[in-house]
Amino acid sequence: FIFRKTAAGYNMTNLFVGSEGTLGIITKATIKLYGQPESTISAVCHFPSVKAAVDTTVQTLQCGIPMARIEFLDEVQMMACNKFSHLDYQESPTLFLEFHGSESGVEEQAKDVAEIAEYNEGSGFQWAKEPEVRNKLWKARHDAYYACIALRPGCKGKMTDVCVPISLLPQVLTETKEDLDRSFIPGPIVGHVGDGNFHTVLVFDPDNPKEVEEVKGLTDRMAMRALEMHGTCTGEHGIGLGKRHFLEKEIGAVGVQVMKELKAALDPKGIMNPGKIFMD
Amino acid sequence: FIFRKTAAGYNMTNLFVGSEGTLGIITKATIKLYGQPESTISAVCHFPSVKAAVDTTVQTLQCGIPMARIEFLDEVQMMACNKFSHLDYQESPTLFLEFHGSESGVEEQAKDVAEIAEYNEGSGFQWAKEPEVRNKLWKARHDAYYACIALRPGCKGKMTDVCVPISLLPQVLTETKEDLDRSFIPGPIVGHVGDGNFHTVLVFDPDNPKEVEEVKGLTDRMAMRALEMHGTCTGEHGIGLGKRHFLEKEIGAVGVQVMKELKAALDPKGIMNPGKIFMD
Known part of the structure; x- marks a missing residue:
């Protein structure tokens, strides 16, 4: 039973997708199928x-x-x-x-x-x-x-x-x-x-x-x-490891700071895929 | 000049869309146009x-x-x-x-x-x-x-x-x-x-x-x-004000806690549209 859209709170799915394991671990995913x-x-x-x-x-x-x-x-x-x-x-x-x-x-x-x-x-x-x-x-x-x-x-x-x-x-x-x-x-x-x-x-x-x-x-x-x-x-x-040095150039220092604060909020101990995305 | 996709860091756009002004203020938006x-x-x-x-x-x-x-x-x-x-x-x-x-x-x-x-x-x-x-x-x-x-x-x-x-x-x-x-x-x-x-x-x-x-x-x-x-x-x-009492029923206590932590990270003073989405 899956519903197609929701406006209840923040969009956690899209925050976790592409976060490269730095915010948490996805333990279950529901896949949308399309007809032939x-x-x-x-x-x-x-x-x-x-x-x-x-x-x-x-x-x-x-x-x-x-x-x-x-x-x-x-x-x-x-x-x-x-x-x-x-x-x-x-x-x-x-x-x-x-x-x-x-x-x-x-x-x-x-x-x-x-x-x-x-x-x-x-x-x-x-x-x-x-x-x-x-x-x-x-x-x-x-x-x-x-x-x-x-x-x-x-x-x-x-x-x-x-x-x-x-x-x-x-x-x-x-x-x-x-x-x-x-x-x-x-x-x-x-x-x-x-x-x-x-x-x-x-x-x-x-x-x-x-x-x-x-x-x-x-x-x-x-x-x-x-x-x-x-x-x-x-x-x-x-970004992974290889493009960490480009992130600030792309989104600016404030952008990186905001992302780091999100990371710190969800992973205060810094144990989720450490070293990825951010330079330090 | 707008590019269509990026995997550089977290998906901030979709975090802010639907956040009801509780994380910050959107000051500029670029709209995608479709042909007739x-x-x-x-x-x-x-x-x-x-x-x-x-x-x-x-x-x-x-x-x-x-x-x-x-x-x-x-x-x-x-x-x-x-x-x-x-x-x-x-x-x-x-x-x-x-x-x-x-x-x-x-x-x-x-x-x-x-x-x-x-x-x-x-x-x-x-x-x-x-x-x-x-x-x-x-x-x-x-x-x-x-x-x-x-x-x-x-x-x-x-x-x-x-x-x-x-x-x-x-x-x-x-x-x-x-x-x-x-x-x-x-x-x-x-x-x-x-x-x-x-x-x-x-x-x-x-x-x-x-x-x-x-x-x-x-x-x-x-x-x-x-x-x-x-x-x-x-x-x-x-959710706004009228459906705050349903959020926990829908996404669970842990889900609400995670969202609150995101909110606290980006709005530590609690000045962004206070009272919306969360019960307290």
Whole structure:
């Protein structure tokens, strides 16, 4: 028996979600289930540039087309996926899409997005309805992390993410890719571009101090770039240990102080995941 | 420049939203805008019983039909609206609906819901696309509050709401209506039934102690009924002063204590909207 909304007191659920275990321990969670859509279409489309892929995403959202999924993979990630999953996708900035709805609804949506993609010089728009073909289309995206790691067998993957206002996403993505291209560490990019959010997996040898240093530099510069462009140093992953030094830059000294006071109120002994989120 | 998501520290936005001014003052808010849908259809349909209207709502949501609005008005509210807005709607439990999407999408959705309504013995399903006709259809719902007040000129309206698991909504609605029918205070019901949430406006004379007492009894019994059926004593309106005595019943003594500690951390002097939410 679960009710859908309440205004009784403070929103404790959303305070605890994302608190990284620093306020207490979640011992029980109730999950909301959604029905299977009547019909699903998956699609893939390649673009000549990052900007063309992001523009397609923005225009799609502006048209109010109800996207179920819209995922961006850069040409480095596509190369990694082709290699790992034995596929032969074009190795250029690519969008993976999914539409949910009624039979005629999803076809209409897919056609509308194909038109927007074409306008932005997208090419090779493929779409599929049958589950087996859909799974084949999405395989590259689903195996993306393993494909990254496989670029350097024996190495580890350091995942990091940022989120910026969507109008600044092409600029942040382009500058981040330039930084990654200059580095000896491979860093394929996967993005939830509809949210202005993207991730990279930096594949490195954790026993090599030079590589560890390089990964820290790339991660820090990516976070700083996002903060300078009115974004957040982490869209999904959280602050943890690695981004503690950015929190004050992002939310200000007063913001950090308020969060610390909340932490002190709920965890006066400081025993809940100590050291995370805050510098001291 | 606004980014869509962040995982940097605690979710302060959702802690402050709904805190009823007890944690601090919101001095600035950024509002998310949504585009106008390509096409809109509004519809109205009458039902022989509360249960038939709720069942139609539940089945519509279970089919994954993307409803923009789905609002329930009981026969008392329909009578009040007819009188106030000079309309001639059937005075029975009624759903007001709205569909957003593409031209063909909204027609498909409206037809699907009409079929579900018919299965539940709904009648007089009317729908409209043109803005003027749509506005006319929705007029009853939009004027609902004023229609209630107009039932007793010179009186005030006390609004109250609860929310329950949707499977228990027909039972709570039926029992609440029985309670209201027994009372000398008029209490039309309007519900966001897709959420299991409904409101009543109790129209009473605030200078008459007997009426004030009756309103308190009706409000308290409605809240208790919701709590006994695994719901919340308030879905949208908040605790304020009038429902402080239900908070512990709803979230437990420990829950209240945790909320009080949050309040003390952010408002150590107790100057932020004192007396609200908590009993002491």
